[in-house]
Amino acid sequence: MDGTLSQNDLSHVVETDRKHIWHHLTQHKPLETNDPRIIIEGKGMRVWDQKGKEHLDAVSGGVWTVNVGYGRESIAKAVHDQILKLPYFAGSAGSIPGSLFAEKLLEKMPGQTRLYYCNSGSEANEKAFKMVRQIAHKKYGGKKHKILYRDRDYHGTTIACLSAGGQDERGAQYGPYTPGFVRVPHCLEYRAAEQGAPVENYGEWAADQIEQVILQEGPDTIGALCLEPVTAGGGVITPPEGYWQRVQEICTKYEILLHIDEVVCGVGRTGEWFGYQHYGIKPDFVTMAKGVASGYAAIACLTTTEEVFEMFKDNTDDPLNYFRDISTFGGCTAGPAAALENMRIIEDEGLLANCTAMGDYMLERLNELQDKHKVIGQVRGKGLFLGAELVSDLEARTPMDEKLVQAVVGDCMGQGVIIGATNRSLPGYNNTLCFSPALIASKDDIDEIVTAVDGALGRVFA
Numbered sequence: 074m075d076g077t078l079s080q081n082d083l084s085h086v087v088e089t090d091r092k093h094i095w096h097h098l099t100q101h102k103p104l105e106t107n108d109p110r111i112i113i114e115g116k117g118m119r120v121w122d123q124k125g126k127e128h129l130d131a132v133s134g135g136v137w138t139v140n141v142g143y144g145r146e147s148i149a150k151a152v153h154d155q156i157l158k159l160p161y162f163a164g165s166a167g168s169i170p171g172s173l174f175a176e177k178l179l180e181k182m183p184g185q186t187r188l189y190y191c192n193s194g195s196e197a198n199e200k201a202f203k204m205v206r207q208i209a210h211k212k213y214g215g216k217k218h219k220i221l222y223r224d225r226d227y228h229g230t231t232i233a234c235l236s237a238g239g240q241d242e243r244g245a246q247y248g249p250y251t252p253g254f255v256r257v258p259h260c261l262e263y264r265a266a267e268q269g270a271p272v273e274n275y276g277e278w279a280a281d282q283i284e285q286v287i288l289q290e291g292p293d294t295i296g297a298l299c300l301e302p303v304t305a306g307g308g309v310i311t312p313p314e315g316y317w318q319r320v321q322e323i324c325t326k327y328e329i330l331l332h333i334d335e336v337v338c339g340v341g342r343t344g345e346w347f348g349y350q351h352y353g354i355k356p357d358f359v360t361m362a363k364g365v366a367s368g369y370a371a372i373a374c375l376t377t378t379e380e381v382f383e384m385f386k387d388n389t390d391d392p393l394n395y396f397r398d399i400s401t402f403g404g405c406t407a408g409p410a411a412a413l414e415n416m417r418i419i420e421d422e423g424l425l426a427n428c429t430a431m432g433d434y435m436l437e438r439l440n441e442l443q444d445k446h447k448v449i450g451q452v453r454g455k456g457l458f459l460g461a462e463l464v465s466d467l468e469a470r471t472p473m474d475e476k477l478v479q480a481v482v483g484d485c486m487g488q489g490v491i492i493g494a495t496n497r498s499l500p501g502y503n504n505t506l507c508f509s510p511a512l513i514a515s516k517d518d519i520d521e522i523v524t525a526v527d528g529a530l531g532r533v534f535a
């Protein structure tokens with residue numbers, strides 16, 4: 074770590090942080106006696122904290138974000154040059170990087186033709202919800218306004234996104250929620266028995282549960298279905314065989330718009346540009362954020378089809394006819410400038426292929442761990458987006474106590490490897506270890522992560 078700040082300066086930073094910073098998703102009582110962790114610097118797959126301790130980051134900045142790794146000078150330069158030329162202008166006007174990134178991105182998303190800029194995953198999802206509501210008013214007298222979301226999925230932190238949230242611990246105590254959001258069952262096959270599902274054709278069964286909800290609510294009241302392609306914080310849930318095909322059929326049958334939340338999977342995390350592209354899905358809306366510029370600048374995008382776009386300009390005499398929405402920082406040019414360079418890096422360095430190859434390797438290594446440690450109930454995931462569900466009884470699939478799951482995370486941290494776990498998501502089911510190393514990960518990096526987890530499991534469950 075380069076010593077830009079002296080140890081004295083750093084103790085001041087730590088004390089000031091303790092005094093003034095309200096950290097995200099954190100219970101602060103322990104920070105009265107323990108130092109908060111301050112991350113000072115990053116390079117490649119590694120970060121250094123205030124004590125100079127080096128960590129291998131197996132979660133890309135904690136929340137699946139820094140996909141191309143730390144210390145990318147070319148992104149910094151692209152942002153530097155762009156903000157000197159023009160940092161900002163409201164999104165009612167265009168910008169050079171905004172236009173060029175839209176072209177590059179949409180080339181990779183056949184069927185999607187329009188891009189709306191904003192600056193967080195939650196915000197992008199809110200935009201889609203607003204579009205669905207406005208379409209309901211314009212086409213269906215306001216009736217087809219309900220939005221379906223799935224148990225265990227997460228779509229963001231605002232009240233409307235929490236109303237569409239399938240993670241009850243994220244939403245608890247923040248109600249009352251926005252009306253018009255309706256939950257459908259999850260599709261985690263490992264927990265099928267708890268849902269009373271049949272043993273055969275689980276994927277179709279899980280999709281059919283969505284149809285059941287549609288029929289109960291009335292198809293003429295449902296405007297959209299919002300789903301993660303692979304559920305992230307709800308337990309890294311890869312969809313079962315046959316699920317997506319049936320979901321698409323159901324949406325077509327009842328004229329329900331399909332909104333795919335790619336905030337985590339988008340721009341390479343699963344080895345394709347988008348998670349939905351593994352499953353032949355044709356979305357009406359796609360939202361993305363974290364990996365779009367790998368966290369080098371705040372940027373989120375909503376993309377949609379020309380058909381949806383056309384609905385917002387068919388009557389120029391109506392003053393309410395267009396999408397009356399703005400996102401101030403959606404006009405920051407640093408976002409698309411960083412995103413363009415981020416995409417160039419992924420292409421030129423072959424990071425989608427590396428993600429697939431290293432993801433397969435890591436899955437294999439985690440499966441070996443499963444043979445060794447009887448607390449691993451299931452390993453699942455796609456590309457470098459993997460999870461290991463821990464159980465206290467393999468046969469009964471009893472979820473592991475989350476304190477013990479956190480102890481595994483803590484032990485890895487002690488070894489200098491940062492891994493994640495489902496956290497304040499699902500009552501009783503915060504039991505999945507999460508791995509999402511940057512797409513540049515090598516076999517050596519994966520081995521180091523798996524060795525740390527092996528050691529941690531051995532110690533915590535000795």
Ligand SMILES: Cc1ncc(COP(=O)(O)O)c(C=O)c1O
Pocket residue numbers: 136192193194195196198227228229230301305306334335336337362363
């Ligand atoms: C699937 C998914 N959607 C949306 C969001 C919200 O994104 P943001 O925190 O940028 O608002 C997240 C954040 O973790 C997410 O995992």
